[in-house]
Amino acid sequence: xxxxxxxxxxxxxxxxxxxxxxxxxxxxxxxxxxxxxxxxxxxxxxxxxxxxxxxxxxxxxxxxxxxxxxxxxxxxxxxxxxxxxxxxxxxxxxxxxxxxxxxxxxxxxxxxxxxxxxxxxxxxxxxxxxxxxxxxxxxxxxxxxxxxxxxxxxxxxxxxxxxxxxxxxxxxxxxxxxxxxxxxxxxxxxxxxxxxxxxxxxxxxxxxxxxxxxxxxxxxxxxxxxxxxxxxxxxxxxxxxxxxxxxxxxxxxxxxxxxxxxxxxxxxxxxxxxxxxxxxxxxxxxxxxxxxxxxxxxxxxxxxxxxxxxxxxxxxxxxxxxxxxxxxxxxxxxxxxxxxxxxxxxxxxxxxxxxxxxxxxxxxxxxxxxxxxxxxxxxxxxxxxxxxxxxxxxxxxxxxxxxxxxxxxxxxxxxxxxxxxxxxxxxxxxxxxxxxxxxxxxxxxxxxxxxxxxxxxxxxxxxxxxxxxxxxxxxxxxxxxxxxxxxxxx
Ligand SMILES: [Zn+2]
Numbered sequence: 316x317x318x319x320x321x322x323x324x325x326x327x328x329x330x331x332x333x334x335x336x337x338x339x340x341x342x343x344x345x346x347x348x349x350x351x352x353x354x355x356x357x358x359x360x361x362x363x364x365x366x367x368x369x370x371x372x373x374x375x376x377x378x379x380x381x382x383x384x385x386x387x388x389x390x391x392x393x394x395x396x397x398x399x400x401x402x403x404x405x406x407x408x409x410x411x412x413x414x415x416x417x418x419x420x421x422x423x424x425x426x427x428x429x430x431x432x433x434x435x436x437x438x439x440x441x442x443x444x445x446x447x448x449x450x451x452x453x454x455x456x457x458x459x460x461x462x463x464x465x466x467x468x469x470x471x472x473x474x475x476x477x478x479x480x481x482x483x484x485x486x487x488x489x490x491x492x493x494x495x496x497x498x499x500x501x502x503x504x505x506x507x508x509x510x511x512x513x514x515x516x517x518x519x520x521x522x523x524x525x526x527x528x529x530x531x532x533x534x535x536x537x538x539x540x541x542x543x544x545x546x547x548x549x550x551x552x553x554x555x556x557x558x559x560x561x562x563x564x565x566x567x568x569x570x571x572x573x574x575x576x577x578x579x580x581x582x583x584x585x586x587x588x589x590x591x592x593x594x595x596x597x598x599x600x601x602x603x604x605x606x607x608x609x610x611x612x613x614x615x616x617x618x619x620x621x622x623x624x625x626x627x628x629x630x631x632x633x634x635x636x637x638x639x640x641x642x643x644x645x646x647x648x649x650x651x652x653x654x655x656x657x658x659x660x661x662x663x664x665x666x667x668x669x670x671x672x673x674x675x676x677x678x679x680x681x682x683x684x685x686x687x688x689x690x691x692x693x694x695x696x697x698x699x700x701x702x703x704x705x706x707x708x709x710x711x712x713x714x715x716x717x718x719x720x721x722x723x724x725x726x727x728x729x730x731x732x733x734x735x736x737x738x739x740x741x742x743x744x745x746x747x748x749x750x751x752x753x754x755x756x757x758x759x760x761x762x763x764x765x766x767x768x769x770x771x772x773x774x775x776x777x778x779x780x781x782x783x784x785x786x787x788x789x790x791x792x793x794x795x796x797x798x799x800x801x802x803x804x805x
Pocket of ligand 1 (some may be wrong): 321359361541
């Protein structure tokens with residue numbers, strides 16, 4: 316499984332069509348399938364890696380963003396950070412594996428001989444099979460300080476060739492270069508395009524290593540991204556503006572996370588989305604405010620958010636347990652999960668859909684919710700909002716930014732010129748290429764983990780959100796050949 320972090324579906328497709336990814340075409344797409352995939356909410360490095368390595372959405376396993384606040388963990392006095400406020404930017408990324416629900420196994424735990432390269436979440440991966448992990452901190456700081464966004468990918472490529480030569484049933488290799496080049500230089504910059512081509516060259520070398528080893532035919536090669544990217548023209552510093560306009564003292568990234576007292580917490584991810592946390596009805600952090608409580612305690616805040624040009628989709632909890640209210644300048648709708656397996660009830664108020672969706676069934680299975688929205692401006696938005704609210708760590712107000720805006724300005728170096736994290740199409744669509752044929756239709760990143768497990772003949776654990784997308788023919792062949800062949804996945 317090759318993670319081209321931050322690869323955009325449309326860029327990947329146009330490079331593929333113009334012959335600029337010849338190795339991926341030959342070794343992956345022509346032997347199997349290409350599908351447009353959808354990421355998860357929040358569509359951010361870290362949370363969006365979770366579906367690939369567990370088959371679960373981030374909300375299912377309790378990691379709702381790149382940053383989040385846990386009111387249940389807050390000791391009721393003093394700063395929110397570090398004990399109750401998480402940011403995976405920096406050393407706290409080591410907590411990602413621990414923050415995830417321990418009951419939900421990772422692919423590394425299910426496939427003990429796995430090999431990993433440059434992953435953020437390595438639970439269950441044996442130390443000596445986490446290649447280049449000792450060098451990773453040095454390569455990452457070098458990249459950051461010298462604006463060298465190519466070297467890490469070259470290391471990833473070398474490690475992938477090494478991994479291909481090892482005996483292993485599952486290998487995961489993350490290439491960070493596209494994401495970095497998009498954030499710091501531009502989503503359509505020549506530097507970003509070069510990163511796509513660098514991965515292509517690495518795929519060619521890894522394929523040769525598999526051929527030399529004699530395992531090329533049996534190895535499923537998948538290439539996927541965790542989220543897309545969209546260029547931004549305006550930073551809107553949500554945490555600061557909430558303080559300025561509404562007088563709410565907010566704790567947020569960098570030193571304000573350590574404010575000795577605070578009335579709100581703003582956790583930005585990606586930077587195209589943010590969780591906003593507020594005190595409850597009793598004026599403490601012990602209770603969680605519904606939409607009505609927020610309206611009563613902070614008059615005008617929600618109306619201001621919905622009217623703010625940088626803000627697109629706003630979600631809050633209704634008064635009834637499990638009820639969500641989704642609103643935008645276009646309209647308001649009620650959303651709830653009706654069953655544990657992701658069935659959704661969706662009701663638009665006054666005929667004005669907040670996403671601009673056409674008529675949808677009032678109740679949908681998780682798969683229908685994907686299929687009916689995959690081609691819209693908000694692919695899979697309903698199921699993705701619903702899953703995010705499965706965890707109590709999710710904000711009291713969840714904001715997804717308008718295309719072209721992000722939600723952060725202060726304390727960011729280098730400046731980000733492109734963002735992800737939100738619900739918009741450019742953030743949610745990802746490429747998914749597989750050397751093994753797949754079923755028709757859209758695919759979620761959570762399906763990729765379950766598809767890989769199916770290919771390897773490992774049963775998916777209970778509680779996963781993904782389903783297998785192997786074509787029926789492949790599944791059948793696999794079942795026949797399981798006794799004799801020992802397929803592997805890169
Ligand atoms: Zn990423």
